[in-house]
Amino acid sequence: MPEKTIISIGGNAIIKRNGAGTIAEQFENIQAACAGIARLALDGYRIIVTHGNGPIVGNIVLQNEAAKDILPPMPLYICDADSEGGLGFTIQQAVYNELRKVRSAAECAAVITQVAVDPDDPAFKNPSKPIGPFYAKEEAASLAASCGWVMADDSGRGWRRVVPSPRPVRVIEAGVVERLAASGVIVIAAGGGGVPVVEAADGTLRGIDAVIDKDYATSLLARQTGAGLFVNLTQVDMVYMDFGRPGQKGLPELNVENAKRYLAKGQFHPGSMGPKIESAIEFLESGGQEVIITSPELMGDALKGRAGTRIFK
Amino acid sequence: MPEKTIISIGGNAIIKRNGAGTIAEQFENIQAACAGIARLALDGYRIIVTHGNGPIVGNIVLQNEAAKDILPPMPLYICDADSEGGLGFTIQQAVYNELRKVRSAAECAAVITQVAVDPDDPAFKNPSKPIGPFYAKEEAASLAASCGWVMADDSGRGWRRVVPSPRPVRVIEAGVVERLAASGVIVIAAGGGGVPVVEAADGTLRGIDAVIDKDYATSLLARQTGAGLFVNLTQVDMVYMDFGRPGQKGLPELNVENAKRYLAKGQFHPGSMGPKIESAIEFLESGGQEVIITSPELMGDALKGRAGTRIFK
Numbered sequence: 001m002p003e004k005t006i007i008s009i010g011g012n013a014i015i016k017r018n019g020a021g022t023i024a025e026q027f028e029n030i031q032a033a034c035a036g037i038a039r040l041a042l043d044g045y046r047i048i049v050t051h052g053n054g055p056i057v058g059n060i061v062l063q064n065e066a067a068k069d070i071l072p073p074m075p076l077y078i079c080d081a082d083s084e085g086g087l088g089f090t091i092q093q094a095v096y097n098e099l100r101k102v103r104s105a106a107e108c109a110a111v112i113t114q115v116a117v118d119p120d121d122p123a124f125k126n127p128s129k130p131i132g133p134f135y136a137k138e139e140a141a142s143l144a145a146s147c148g149w150v151m152a153d154d155s156g157r158g159w160r161r162v163v164p165s166p167r168p169v170r171v172i173e174a175g176v177v178e179r180l181a182a183s184g185v186i187v188i189a190a191g192g193g194g195v196p197v198v199e200a201a202d203g204t205l206r207g208i209d210a211v212i213d214k215d216y217a218t219s220l221l222a223r224q225t226g227a228g229l230f231v232n233l234t235q236v237d238m239v240y241m242d243f244g245r246p247g248q249k250g251l252p253e254l255n256v257e258n259a260k261r262y263l264a265k266g267q268f269h270p271g272s273m274g275p276k277i278e279s280a281i282e283f284l285e286s287g288g289q290e291v292i293i294t295s296p297e298l299m300g301d302a303l304k305g306r307a308g309t310r311i312f313k
Numbered sequence: 314m315p316e317k318t319i320i321s322i323g324g325n326a327i328i329k330r331n332g333a334g335t336i337a338e339q340f341e342n343i344q345a346a347c348a349g350i351a352r353l354a355l356d357g358y359r360i361i362v363t364h365g366n367g368p369i370v371g372n373i374v375l376q377n378e379a380a381k382d383i384l385p386p387m388p389l390y391i392c393d394a395d396s397e398g399g400l401g402f403t404i405q406q407a408v409y410n411e412l413r414k415v416r417s418a419a420e421c422a423a424v425i426t427q428v429a430v431d432p433d434d435p436a437f438k439n440p441s442k443p444i445g446p447f448y449a450k451e452e453a454a455s456l457a458a459s460c461g462w463v464m465a466d467d468s469g470r471g472w473r474r475v476v477p478s479p480r481p482v483r484v485i486e487a488g489v490v491e492r493l494a495a496s497g498v499i500v501i502a503a504g505g506g507g508v509p510v511v512e513a514a515d516g517t518l519r520g521i522d523a524v525i526d527k528d529y530a531t532s533l534l535a536r537q538t539g540a541g542l543f544v545n546l547t548q549v550d551m552v553y554m555d556f557g558r559p560g561q562k563g564l565p566e567l568n569v570e571n572a573k574r575y576l577a578k579g580q581f582h583p584g585s586m587g588p589k590i591e592s593a594i595e596f597l598e599s600g601g602q603e604v605i606i607t608s609p610e611l612m613g614d615a616l617k618g619r620a621g622t623r624i625f626k
Contacts, residue, residue, distance in 0.1 A: 021384060021385055022385045023387055023388055060395070062380055062383065062384060063379065064376055066379035066383070067372075067378075067380070070375065071372050071375060072333055072334055072335045074336055078336055078399050078402070081398045081401070081402035082395040082399040084398040084402070085394045085395045085397040085425055086387070086391050086395040088394070088398065088425045089391070090391075092427070092486075093427060093519075096427075096518060100515060100517050101515070107489055109424050109425070109486050109489040111423070111424055112401045112402050112422065112424075112425070112501075114406060176420055176422040179496065188425075202413060202414075203413040204409075204410040204413050205410060206406075
């Protein structure tokens, strides 16, 4: 069993496409993941939890836009930080409650996380990260015209606003996160990929408008904190070849070589499974031991080799 | 010099009444406090920072209301958590930048904080905590009618929405905050008084709609973490007798006995200086050594006895 484990919860697993988006639903949707996390902590795993914020930060942006006649809309990086607070609290409380149910006195805390990016990252000229709700094509065109948003088709599931998604370079608070996790605290960090910041020559930081992909941020945080196992929780039970097509084929195991080969063949969609596979490769090639991709419900089984996809070197 | 120090930044000092409320202004308004905090850290103080969120959580509620036709408004406790994220990030980055300026490698991290309250607290039947912007009397009456909000006059400065403000009973993450601070990390915690939660018989928590006064939450967190010094930063340079009236008189020093006497005489307004004095008394009567009330700009001088009000036992 690897000492330090990083577990990532997908943003689209927190607010589901067809749900109303209420907080009661969000608590319901994360329950399985948090129950699994509490049990792993009891088994001695040292756990860092990351999470997506795609649908939530989009909602916060919409709320800022809706009130713009009375209040100055906050920049996107503040909306990112707000979502780290709201979702961090939600996961923190859900894990706390699951710990109480199994009579554990373990602690859980969400740490607000800044993540440095390169201001010259090409992503700033080519927005690609979907945030917020899904729209019909005509609605999307009208929003592009009225708000100046860039809209794109999200994996064939509908149209969404897309924002720059630069590669994370350094998690600023990684040291604090590592020491807390090493002391046995379940730490929630790099929520929504973290708050994107750029570093000036004098070492000072400032926020920049973007949303960092949480899979890349998780892989980076795993490397900075020396985590050996990276569990990526998503909406599918495992990784598939020819996903969504007749004859799709589940992959219980995948080595880095094949992962790269399938990725190059376009097997994994750039907006969903692609970043999960790429971040898994990054993690394994820089010292990580094992990656598991599965759904929250199957996490326990996947760790015992009975479900999910195991990726290794 | 007391080993562990808690420093509280007032919400109305972060978004000022006559400002536009932009993020640039918020950074500007907290700069003096964060510069002072960075220098105290260099001098060896172990620092926990708390902050108010009054104007900010009110803005988040307004943004939720403005978008309610397209998105379900989040409960007030989620708005509290969002504000812990946004403000926690802002203060965390400002402190980080001030540390870099003085060539310190010290770390700073904001921890999302839940604070347990009593569900039978009388405050739930008597909302008294002002949040959000100021309104003219007529506007306030119209909002009370249309949104069901309770509105009240805030210290004669205008009308605001008031929400329940129960007394904090226990800071759930105090252990994590204490150990981080003891290790030399500047910890931001209990932002906006923390996210109010109630504890069920089985020990599980759930959020409840309220805003906890950050002065009481700070005093409680100081007691739970064993802080000796409590520095309360506000918009006035010191505590005054007959504040705002002709002949007002500044108090460089105040003992607990006199503080109680003046409080009983109604010298300190229940919505502003009152909770600062009450929380100072609470802190000093339960083992705290010293309280300083002053403005961010004068913190350094106040700690040397050259400004502000020093309250002692």
